[in-house]
Amino acid sequence: MKHINKWRIIGIVVLTVFAGVSSVQAKELVFSGVSPTSQDYAMAVVWSNLLAKKSADIRLTVVDNGTVKGLRKLAKSQVDICPIGAPHYKDATQKTGKFKKDPDKLVDAYKKMSVLFAITTSSAQYIARVDSNVKAISDFKGKKLAIGRPGGNAGRVTTALFNVHGVDLKAGDADGQYLKYGPAIEQMANKNMDATIVWGGTPHAAVENASRQMKLRFVSPDPAKLDAFRKNITNGEYYVFQKVPADTLNNAYNGRVEATAPAYFWTFPFMMAVNNAMPDDVAYEITKTFWENIKTINEASQVLSLINLDNALESLSAPLHPGAKKYYQERGILK
Numbered sequence: 001m002k003h004i005n006k007w008r009i010i011g012i013v014v015l016t017v018f019a020g021v022s023s024v025q026a027k028e029l030v031f032s033g034v035s036p037t038s039q040d041y042a043m044a045v046v047w048s049n050l051l052a053k054k055s056a057d058i059r060l061t062v063v064d065n066g067t068v069k070g071l072r073k074l075a076k077s078q079v080d081i082c083p084i085g086a087p088h089y090k091d092a093t094q095k096t097g098k099f100k101k102d103p104d105k106l107v108d109a110y111k112k113m114s115v116l117f118a119i120t121t122s123s124a125q126y127i128a129r130v131d132s133n134v135k136a137i138s139d140f141k142g143k144k145l146a147i148g149r150p151g152g153n154a155g156r157v158t159t160a161l162f163n164v165h166g167v168d169l170k171a172g173d174a175d176g177q178y179l180k181y182g183p184a185i186e187q188m189a190n191k192n193m194d195a196t197i198v199w200g201g202t203p204h205a206a207v208e209n210a211s212r213q214m215k216l217r218f219v220s221p222d223p224a225k226l227d228a229f230r231k232n233i234t235n236g237e238y239y240v241f242q243k244v245p246a247d248t249l250n251n252a253y254n255g256r257v258e259a260t261a262p263a264y265f266w267t268f269p270f271m272m273a274v275n276n277a278m279p280d281d282v283a284y285e286i287t288k289t290f291w292e293n294i295k296t297i298n299e300a301s302q303v304l305s306l307i308n309l310d311n312a313l314e315s316l317s318a319p320l321h322p323g324a325k326k327y328y329q330e331r332g333i334l335k
Contacts, residue, residue: 027282028059032070032079039121039201039303040083040270046300050293051286058285068098074273075109086118086238086269086317112276114321116287117312118269121201121303123242124154125265128195129188130215130258137165137221144175146184146196154197160233161266164225185210195219201303202244203252217258218249221266229266238315242267244306252302269315276321283323291327309333 031048033041041064048060060081065073070082071092084092091097092110099107126145128134134143140162147169148154155178159169162176169176177184177193184196185206198206210216221229223241230236241264249259274283290297291309298305313320313328320328328334 027057028061029080029282029286030078031060031062032065032073032082033062034066034070034083035064038064040119042301043119043121043297043304043307044081046297046304047286047290050289050296054289054293055285058282060286071099071110071273072102072106074113074275075106077275077277080274080278081116082273083119083270084273086271086315087235089113089271089273090235090238090317109275113273113318114276114324115316115318116272116274116283116321116324117290118271118314118316119307120240120242120267120269120311121306122199122270123201123265123267124157125198125200125204125207125263126195126219127198127207127210127216127257128219129191130217131191132194134195134219135217137162137167137219139219140167140174140195142174143194144177144192145194146179146181146187147176148178148197148199149180150178152178154199157233157239157266158197160236161221161229164228164232165222181206189213202248202306203302207257208253211253211256215258216256218263218265220262220264223264235317238268238317239266240268240311240315241265242306248302248305269311269317271316271318273318274321278321278323280321280323280326283321284326285323287324287327291331 031044033044035041041062044062048062051058051060067084067088070079071084073079074082088097092099093107095102095107132143134140147158158176162169167173181196181198184193187193188196198204221241226241230239233239244263244265246259246261249257249263294307294309297307325334
């Protein structure tokens, strides 16, 4: 459903004061989440409730469209906020990847977008059987692991990441098999596979279920190799290593997954993209409401507890919206 105007009117409250009449108009923003079960969708629901309590003139409705479809809807002004991975937004502006068939009109619209902030809740996690004795990526030599579905991004990134750790999957240093994590975990339980990659938040349902069948540990990339990894992959400047404290992991899995130190998972900023035409005061208000109530958002779930302001502006592939930038300047985060 398209906006009739840029900002839809969702309500008119008519107040009669003596002989005069006034009206209060509320702006309805539409947040296009990935899916009803995604972390960004859950985050947006809490954000919507916060705005309803705090703001007299802004409302946030949450829908789901997926990232690619959502960004296209944002380009057509059919939604107002769309989460998109930093590398994927770069693909959109360059007419590559899943956006290579988009018409030039849409590509031009992609280039007229900006960002409120980014989150890193979902990430790529390597889990291995404890009895495989894989404790670091270099230990994967001679081992068998699943690296995601055929043709997927996980295999491409894993190949690049392992390469900078001295494990050449193309040369056969390890047996990296294109396989989804569901079947891979079944093979791990039967001791026919040593590890697999999973994508998602913390806790992850598949890891939770697998931990009841076998002893597992997370295998982290070396944080010191982040720069080398970025240079070894397309759009690498937009990839980051998410640090997850050991306490968070132990609480998430009740100690069933070995976690004696922080784990690192590769991911990329999931940016909250908006059109540049969003009024500065609206961008400022919704950004401020989000971060000034981050404790409420963090407490909504273990997954959302990982959202923090420290990495909200890291490795963005689009400029900050001026309204959001004003808030960060007031906080002293930006000059």
